[in-house]
Amino acid sequence: MINSLLRSRVHYQLPAEKLVEQTLQRKEGVLSSTGALMINTGRFTGRSPDDKFIVKDRQTESMVHWNRFNNPIQPEYFLKLQKDMLSYLDGKEDIWMRDAFACADNKHRIALRITTETPWSNHFTANMFITPTSLELQTITPEWHVIQAPGFYADPKVHGTKSANFTVVSFTHKTILIGGTGYTGEIKKGVFTVLNYILPLHNNVLPMHCSANVGRAGDTALFFGLSGTGKTTLSSDPERQLIGDDEHGWDDSGTFNFEGGCYAKIINLSAQQEPQIYNAINAGALVENAGCIPGTNQIDYSCKKITENTRVSYPLAFIENAKIPSVSGIPKHIFFLTCDAYGVLPPVSKLSAEQAMYQYINGYTAKVAGTEVGVTEPQITFSACFGAPFLPLHPDFYATMLKEKIEKYKVPVWLINTGWTGGGYGVGNRISLKYTRAIITAVLNGQLNKVIYKRHPVFGMLVPQACPNVPDVLLNPRDTWPEPTAYDRAANKLLQQFTANYLLYRPEEVKVGVY
Structure with a gap:
């Protein structure tokens, strides 16, 4: 599917430091005094639950609990949206792609291929999901595709959405489409929604x-x-x-983490109250929608100018006493x-x-x-x-x-x-x-x-x-x-x-x- 993007230069599986470098070159972020990358997600600084859709087809019609969080959308709208998103990305000079896993327990892990419009969105997925080993990358076969394009806006009359921004999940096509919003949490929670459907039904996992x-x-x-x-x-x-x-x-064997990282709120963060999170905000961390103390590049954790939902993502290994692999009894x-x-x-x-x-x-x-x-x-x-x-x-x-x-x-x-x-x-x-x-x-x-x-x-x-x-x-x-x-x-x-x-x-x- 993504291989059809013949005109774009695909940056595959880049390390965090390279993604930071590209973000700075594109003037889409700045470095904080701790070395963390600071970015602004744009108009959306939080999730838009009313704009999340699940494709209603034979697989989901009688299984999904349809409500304001699970809005139905017809398969033909999904296919049109997917086609137009891919066409949009095909016209970009650069796109970023990453293979990763969800679920720390190998019995249940799911291979993801994530395609993003910006390097900092790809940086977020590198922080939040589980990175395959070099050997695993040689044989990995993606089960689910996540495509995120903040610059692509849906036309509700054409694509069946409520507005220009959207998250659409198709369990039949094993694809998540995210557009019109740069808020990275939509990627994380889109995958969580998928796991909340397939794991209990097929793996007897709560x-x-x-x-x-x-x-x-x-x-x-x-x-x-x-x-x-x-x-x-x-x-x-x-x-x-x-x-x-x-x-x-x-x-029946125990508990396991779905992710490979943490996504924490940092409004009013202090070293005294949250030392683990505070100490994790260094090179490799991605800070969203926070401000700096005027005249410096020092993060102002009290700043609410953009939003109160200021956040940071970082790999689980940034926590000193993290359990890796994150599996327990x-x-x-x-x-x-x-x-x-x-x-x-x-x-x-x-x-x-x-x-x-x-x-x-x-x-x-x-x-x-x-x-x-x-x-x-x-x-x-x-x-x-x-x-x-x-x-x-x-x-x-x-x-x-x-x-x-x-x-x-x-x-x-x-x-x-x-x-x-x-x-x-x-x-x-x-x-x-x-x-x-x-x-x-x-x-x-x-x-x-x-x-x-x-x-x-x-x-x-x-x-x-x-x-x-x-x-x-x-x-x-x-x-x-x-x-x-x-x-x-x-x-x-x-x-x-x-x-x-x-x-x-x-x-x-x-x-x-x-x-």
Whole structure:
């Protein structure tokens, strides 16, 4: 397919330093004081989930959960779009191509051929996916093609899209088309969407939007959570090896990373709070949409001039205690992280398998209201399985797989609230990070195995009544509120919102797995 680009000069499998050099020559980036390449992704500084499409054909028609994240597009539009994209790229003087793998476990790995319009997009894929050895490159046969052309704009009337930018996935053609946007995260999440479809259906692998680490005893822990809940922070532990920060699979032999790199937010980054990420931003890292301190090439991590979604990508090997290859055993603990701005959920509670399924389908957190005029209440956010935009199948399918694995391997599941206590946002206080870290440590060390538990009166999960290095009063949120009856009202209101969301996915259930 890509071999038809006869007029273009194809730069194949270039090392990062060469891609950086070409980006600088093309004046598409600058070097920071640390040696990292800094680029601007253009108009789009984040994903556009409403513009993601899946080709609706015989293979997908009855399997895909069609919704605002999985928009259907007809095969003829895909073929037209692919033809026009290739014609566009054929007219470019240079294009960049890379072969790589997704999935660290060789049993499940998928060969990708990624074609990009710019060297810095290719640099991103070199950071984020697994690089084949020189011997593997001699025999590699691509299974999936990813074609990214930020300068190509779709015509909705001709190509069946909603706007000029798009991500289109065809499972029949094993191709991802990305155009009209330079945001590199579309490449990463396009591949994640593919893996979320093929791995559970064909390999009996549970794909997960989570970070993972492992202790010296081989005890693997998974951390699920939406943005702002502490997923990256809490999985970064100098006493444990990092398996990966975002996407993993779980089969009957253990856990494995889908990627070969990390893609971390860097807004307000500091060496004190996130030393591993901070120290990884050097030569070979790719910084997106960040600013510099005026008059210097020193990254200004507080700069929001372009976007708050400033990011960096770098190979997993840039993390000092990374586990490579990033494969580990069956999880020993699972953490669901939520930032509850209503101050209702306990800082730690233990879930049954049924309750875990309930929480997993809901994927709850609360985003604190920003500076928008008139917004005084936190915004509830539900994202099924902590990754709704990337799930081609019905969320119940993934949740059922998770429940089966939890029960089969007897894995304890913990709900961790990194949000508020003593009242909601504006009244109470944010739970201290040192207490949350102490809770995670206590769980991993087995220190919560012999303490007394009480059942939460509204949500039904088990709440420990003691935890080392955490004040007892914090463990029961009702006791931290000035008016316990106000807590009761807030808790029941939140439960109603949980229930309404849960019934969107499991309408046959009236009781939502509380007891």
